[in-house]
Amino acid sequence: MKETVYFGTYTRRLSKGIYKADFDTETGQLTNLELFAAEPSPTYLAFDQQQHLYTVGSQDGLGGIAAYKTDGTLLNHVVEEGAPHCYVAVDEKRSLVYGANYHKGQVLVYKRQADGSPLLTDMDQHSGQGPHENQTSPHVHYTDLTPDQYLVTCDLGTDEVTTYDVTLEGKLSKLNTYQSKPGAGARHIVFHHHYKIAYLICELNSTIEVLIYDGVGEFERMQVISTLPDGYTGFNGTAAIRLSKDGKYLYASNRGHDSIAVYTILADGSLELLEIIPSHGKTPRDFDITPDQEFLIAVHQDSDNATVFKRNPESGRLAELSNDFHVPEGVCISFSN
Numbered sequence: 001m002k003e004t005v006y007f008g009t010y011t012r013r014l015s016k017g018i019y020k021a022d023f024d025t026e027t028g029q030l031t032n033l034e035l036f037a038a039e040p041s042p043t044y045l046a047f048d049q050q051q052h053l054y055t056v057g058s059q060d061g062l063g064g065i066a067a068y069k070t071d072g073t074l075l076n077h078v079v080e081e082g083a084p085h086c087y088v089a090v091d092e093k094r095s096l097v098y099g100a101n102y103h104k105g106q107v108l109v110y111k112r113q114a115d116g117s118p119l120l121t122d123m124d125q126h127s128g129q130g131p132h133e134n135q136t137s138p139h140v141h142y143t144d145l146t147p148d149q150y151l152v153t154c155d156l157g158t159d160e161v162t163t164y165d166v167t168l169e170g171k172l173s174k175l176n177t178y179q180s181k182p183g184a185g186a187r188h189i190v191f192h193h194h195y196k197i198a199y200l201i202c203e204l205n206s207t208i209e210v211l212i213y214d215g216v217g218e219f220e221r222m223q224v225i226s227t228l229p230d231g232y233t234g235f236n237g238t239a240a241i242r243l244s245k246d247g248k249y250l251y252a253s254n255r256g257h258d259s260i261a262v263y264t265i266l267a268d269g270s271l272e273l274l275e276i277i278p279s280h281g282k283t284p285r286d287f288d289i290t291p292d293q294e295f296l297i298a299v300h301q302d303s304d305n306a307t308v309f310k311r312n313p314e315s316g317r318l319a320e321l322s323n324d325f326h327v328p329e330g331v332c333i334s335f336s337n
Contacts, residue, residue, distance in 0.1 A: 001025045008045045008332030015328035018042045030325040037072040045334040048090045052116035056084045075117040089144040098143035105138030109170040121170030128158040132183040132204050142188045154186040163217025176217035193247045197269035201241040223270045227252050227261040240286045249316035253284040280307045280323035285331040299330030
């Protein structure tokens with residue numbers, strides 16, 4: 001069986017935009033890379049249930065969000081002065097799209113029109129800074145939904161996880177703010193499927209904070225665990241974090257150490273390190289588990305390759321199958337719904 005996999009990229013060197021390829025779910029082989037849509041540095045991708053594709057977008061030197069049809073036809077750009085976003089997510093229940101703007105420190109909300117094109121409805125400007133040299137201003141890195149349908153945002157610049165209530169019209173009202181460790185650099189968060197637990201990956205100190213999620217935006221720290229092996233002193237910045245569908249294993253990527261950390265999820269939701277394995281490429285910015293949970297695919301920003309791992313669903317462990325599939329400047333991987 002063939003799955004279509006999509007790649008978001010930077011377009012600084014080789015890439016022209018969003019790419020797609022075929023993935024064989026029997027052999028684990030990637031083939032037939034082709035350009036899906038030409039777009040400047042579409043670094044994050046999100047599909048809605050109608051198969052519209054939302055991405056980080058740029059137009060005429062302005063930055064924001066872009067929307068495409070399934071055939072690669074552009075629906076529209078919504079852009080303004082400054083850098084484009086770094087993350088996009090779809091809210092099917094409210095028919096909204098969320099954007100995170102790293103450079104401007106903004107949370108943005110868009111209403112989906114009848115044809116799928118987004119229209120800006122609200123924005124919240126973050127403020128503040130942190131102790132790390134990369135935290136001189138707010139850097140919103142993530143905007144997506146909690147299990148109880150609030151908007152949750154991660155701000156790498158201020159070490160904050162902020163939650164909002166959102167109306168059907170796409171208007172924001174702030175609920176709560178959780179403060180991660182100073183200098184941690186809150187980047188992305190995932191929620192456990194069964195436990196009232198969330199896992200916050202922190203870019204600047206290479207840790208995962210395990211949080212008890214009490215609902216309505218209330219978090220409480222339970223554990224902090226490193227993504228790196230003991231004794232490693234080189235540069236590192238974490239990137240992606242993914243949870244297996246059965247809720248038994250958690251995965252995180254390291255850029256610098258260039259590896260994937262694998263954790264067993266214990267009965268109370270806390271983490272125990274299982275293994276840290278090389279990603280077989282330079283700067284694994286993103287990875288994802290295939291829908292059938294049998295494989296994990298990582299894309300590398302600086303070595304222009306995708307690595308395919310066979311995943312053991314019972315043990316959670318990864319075994320490399322290949323690392324030679326060319327993806328130019330790959331920074332995001334996504335499967336259509």
